[in-house]
Amino acid sequence: MSFSSDTKNEIAHSRAAKPCCRSAVAAGFIRARGYVFPQGRAGIGVAMTTENPAVARYIKTLLFERFGASASLHVGDCGFKKGRHAYELKVAPEKGADRLLSQLGGIGPLGAADERLYKGKCCRKAYLKGLFLGVGTVSEPEKGYNLEIACGDEAFAYAVRRLMNSFPGIHARVRTRRGNAIVYLKNAEQIKDTLNIIGAHAHLLKFENVMILKNIRNRTNRINNCDNANLDRALGAANRQIEAIDRIRMEGRMDELPSHLIDMALLRLERPEASLCELGELLDPPIGKSAVHDRLRRIIEFSRG
Ligand SMILES: [Zn+2]
Structure with a gap:
């Protein structure tokens, strides 16, 4: 059946x-x-x-x-x-x-x-x-x-x-x-x-x-895929991201971003020390590391004009 x-x-x-x-x-x-x-x-x-x-x-x-x-x-x-x-x-x-x-x-x-x-x-x-x-x-x-x-x-x-x-x-x-x-x-x-x-x-x-089971499974997969090994590299990247977001804000162009990128940018400013995985978990709905990476990359591109 x-x-x-x-x-x-x-x-x-x-x-x-x-x-x-x-x-x-x-x-x-x-x-x-x-x-x-x-x-x-x-x-x-x-x-x-x-x-x-x-x-x-x-x-x-x-x-x-x-x-x-x-x-x-x-x-x-x-x-x-x-x-x-x-x-x-x-x-x-x-x-x-x-x-x-x-x-x-x-x-x-x-x-x-x-x-x-x-x-x-x-x-x-x-x-x-x-x-x-x-x-x-x-x-x-x-x-x-x-x-x-x-x-x-x-x-x-x-x-x-x-x-x-x-x-x-x-x-x-x-x-x-x-x-x-x-x-x-x-x-x-x-x-x-x-x-x-x-x-x-x-x-x-x-x-x-x-x-519920599927959500738990997805969450476990996301966490397992996390790679916290190179913290220094992650922090270097975070600084570049924050600079880019600040530039966008100073130029008053924040509203030109799609809403999911605005959420991403604001979250990054709030949590400069967080890894990509952690940022992904804090979003609603949560997303994986590579999706966070992709959004931050698009924000940096946008900041360059
Ligand atoms: Zn009736």
């Missing part, structure tokens, strides 16, 4: 308490994975697919409970991945498809009906949860930080980005891959916050543990 499908399993087994939110989860999922099908004279049915059986069962329950729609569950071969199953939920016209469609305002481009469904903050979280269950993925944190909602069309992707970015601290972006518009996050903190928003609390903790 992947981190992604485990996360979906966790969400599918949790119980969103408020009825409004339970509707919003279903609405988000249907927006992501639903489509309509004609059924002779009986009218129009609604169907949706997922690769995750727990998600299928969860949505089936919500459809019945919130919309009085009774879905049948079919297991088939997943067309694109061999050996994997696809689960299809089908609501026939006489089983409540009309009710479902009228409450959702149809199935099509994200419209006013969806925004009405996720008006409250609780429901915005729930709707995002439904979208994630439908077309979301989150990478194994050991391998890298990436959370995606694969939206398909661009207008939908921008609406999803708006929804995600309405939560404090989340800055999702959109990119298009082979004609598929994807909303994504690459920042670990923001992915963590999103896992919290969609109610994947156990996986949020797992994610956090990996983050």
